[in-house]
Amino acid sequence: MRGAALPLVVALALAAAAARGAEFGVALDAPAPGAETSLGWIELRGRAGSAAPRGHDVVLALDLSDSTTAPAGVDLDRDGPGGRTSPELLAAVRAEGADGALLRRLEGRDLDDSVLFAELAAAEVLIGRLDPAAFRVGIVAFSDGARVVAPLGTPAPGLRAALARLRREFWRDLRGTNFAAAIRAATEELAPPDADARAPTPGTAPPVGGGPRVRSLLLLSDGVPTLPPHGDRPQQFAIEAAQDAALAGIRIYAYALGAEAAPGLDVFRAVAATTGGRFERIERPADAIARLRGVDLARLASLDIVNETTGQEARALRTFPDGSFDAFLPLEPGTNRLRVLAVAADGTRAVARREIAFRPPAGGDLSEALRAEQRALLDELRRRTREVELWAEIERGRAVPLRELELEAVAPAPPP
Structure with a gap:
């Protein structure tokens, strides 16, 4: 065997340099800054961690x-x-x-x-x-x-x-x-x-x-x-x-x-x-x-999403191997301040905030188009909640049929 010490030192130095070169951060793809909605829920999508843009x-x-x-x-x-x-x-x-x-x-x-x-x-x-x-x-x-x-x-x-x-x-x-x-x-x-x-x-x-x-x-x-x-x-x-x-x-x-x-x-x-x-x-x-x-290829140890205006945490939060994530948050009428906190394996923290306005229609009556949009959003929330619960059951040791696993392995939707 060739001398192991020097190649090992070189390899670890290269790995450390690569980690330093990929800056840890968090970015929101949706909703857009200053967005408004007539619905009481909003979907957040973004990316967190050290994933480099080069693929x-x-x-x-x-x-x-x-x-x-x-x-x-x-x-x-x-x-x-x-x-x-x-x-x-x-x-x-x-x-x-x-x-x-x-x-x-x-x-x-x-x-x-x-x-x-x-x-x-x-x-x-x-x-x-x-x-x-x-x-x-x-x-x-x-x-x-x-x-x-x-x-x-x-x-x-x-x-x-x-x-x-x-x-x-x-x-x-x-x-x-x-x-x-x-x-x-x-x-x-x-x-x-x-x-x-x-x-x-x-x-x-x-x-x-x-x-x-x-x-x-x-x-x-x-x-x-x-x-x-x-x-x-x-x-x-x-x-x-x-x-x-x-x-x-x-x-x-x-x-x-x-x-x-x-x-x-x-x-x-x-x-x-x-x-x-x-x-x-x-x-x-x-x-x-x-x-x-749940493999983490972006050095992301934890992710916390909350509506700071109401104190309510995100529902159906999913993270993916490249650090991308999606989740839903309930809103209250008026301006809502949303916060995403990402923590790296070494304790590095990154925060992103976004304000969104929830303006219910006058009288609370939704148009047919808005009702259809709300139904679709709530259906997706329920589906993802079931997915998150399913994987939590697996991690606790409950056996789940493979066919069900395959149905639940759904990648996040790309940004519009």
């Missing part, structure tokens, strides 16, 4: 090693404690050419509730929350080796198709665990020699104001690196690959899933720290669905 590239590295067929700790498909792998999935795997021994093994367990399928569900939920105007996304699958299954910049339908293929073809992997191969494959995808000259994918944002886009790798695994073989080489190779990723300006967000990953937590921590990223241990692998949904 963000993200690669998801998903572990397909043999151990990921173990239970994820939650009945994801809601078929009960005696559930088994669905006949539809078995038929799809059989059609792809899986042998009889593997099929018999899968028949004896519930693969729909496995660590692997929790990873795929988490990836799908995250994809639904990333604004394609700001994010380019790619997917790497790894076991004893690694391969790109969706190149960086693949549109959302293509990303979902890649995940669907992995649900059918996962059995072609199911071997050892090679962190180094995963990190290097992701690094080559995020920062090839011609990265900044590469044409942007239609529908995604090109770099703005010069300089490379922000680059992040989200590494999910339920195990300890086992390859290349012999001694501590798997760990050494993983850290070396992370050092090279750091020098390419890539942050690694490392997620250790379940008890099988416990012996390798130092490696997860090292690859994250080397790149200025973040490590998180998830004891119940199924919780990765909620954790990945």
